[in-house]
Amino acid sequence: MKLKYFAWVRERIGKAEETIEPPADVRTIGELMAWLARRGETYAYAFEKPLVIRAAIDHAHVKTEAPIAGAREIAFFPPMTGG
Amino acid sequence: MTANLTVRIQQADFDIAREISALTKGRTDIGAVVSFSGVCRGTEGGETIAALTLEHYPGMAEAEITRHAETAMSRWPLTGVTIIHRVGRIAPGENIVLVLTASQHRQAAFQSAEFLMDYLKANAPFWKREESAAGTSWVDARGHDDAAVARWTKP
Numbered sequence: 591m592k593l594k595y596f597a598w599v600r601e602r603i604g605k606a607e608e609t610i611e612p613p614a615d616v617r618t619i620g621e622l623m624a625w626l627a628r629r630g631e632t633y634a635y636a637f638e639k640p641l642v643i644r645a646a647i648d649h650a651h652v653k654t655e656a657p658i659a660g661a662r663e664i665a666f667f668p669p670m671t672g673g
Numbered sequence: 674m675t676a677n678l679t680v681r682i683q684q685a686d687f688d689i690a691r692e693i694s695a696l697t698k699g700r701t702d703i704g705a706v707v708s709f710s711g712v713c714r715g716t717e718g719g720e721t722i723a724a725l726t727l728e729h730y731p732g733m734a735e736a737e738i739t740r741h742a743e744t745a746m747s748r749w750p751l752t753g754v755t756i757i758h759r760v761g762r763i764a765p766g767e768n769i770v771l772v773l774t775a776s777q778h779r780q781a782a783f784q785s786a787e788f789l790m791d792y793l794k795a796n797a798p799f800w801k802r803e804e805s806a807a808g809t810s811w812v813d814a815r816g817h818d819d820a821a822v823a824r825w826t827k828p
Contacts, residue, residue, distance in 0.1 A: 650736075651737075651796065669814030670795065670798055670800065671799065671801045672770070673794035
């Protein structure tokens with residue numbers, strides 16, 4: 591699946607997007623954030639406060655308990671500040 | 674007649690008068706047009722701002738704005754909605770966002786414009802980065818934006 595990062599999540603990780611294949615026991619958005627946080631220092635920094643991070647699956651907002659099975663594109667970003 | 678919906682995300686500025694004309698052109702069933710424009714402030718918390726840079730999530734931003742506009746059109750008897758959100762670097766005094774709502778009567782136009790702005794601020798995937806003498810930093814989300822959204826879901 592494709593991952594996209596925005597704003598300070600993107601800056602902390604150091605990339606805007608990547609393609610990953612998480613292990614089968616990573617089932618939800620929350621579990622995916624925990625798995626990503628273990629991939630290295632930049633990821634640990636980006637996901638140090640997972641409760642702050644918002645997520646979207648295929649362009650729709652989702653909560654941390656949302657299942658990731660079948661997702662084509664998952665995005666992680668800070669709370670929005672548009673308008 | 675059907676309701677007109679225009680959603681655009683663009684770097685360029687917009688002309689409010691031209692957008693209102695486009696929304697009302699050829700129609701005689703509109704009695705009220707409400708226009709809200711969000712403008713870049715030159716100070717924030719006493720600090721002088723040199724500019725804002727807006728980042729967005731292409732694809733999702735359009736989808737999210739369209740979804741909220743469709744919700745507004747089902748909730749109020751609107752004849753048209755125009756929403757334009759700028760991205761990129763924006764200097765103080767420049768436009769950031771435009772919401773136009775048109776209806777037969779003013780109440781629907783006023784209320785739906787406010788509803789749309791409250792939802793856009795809390796849910797549309799845009800992020801502001803502020804430039805000041807101290808450097809650049811991401812603007813923090815405000816709790817009162819979520820509170821503003823919550824009042825529309827109360828019975």
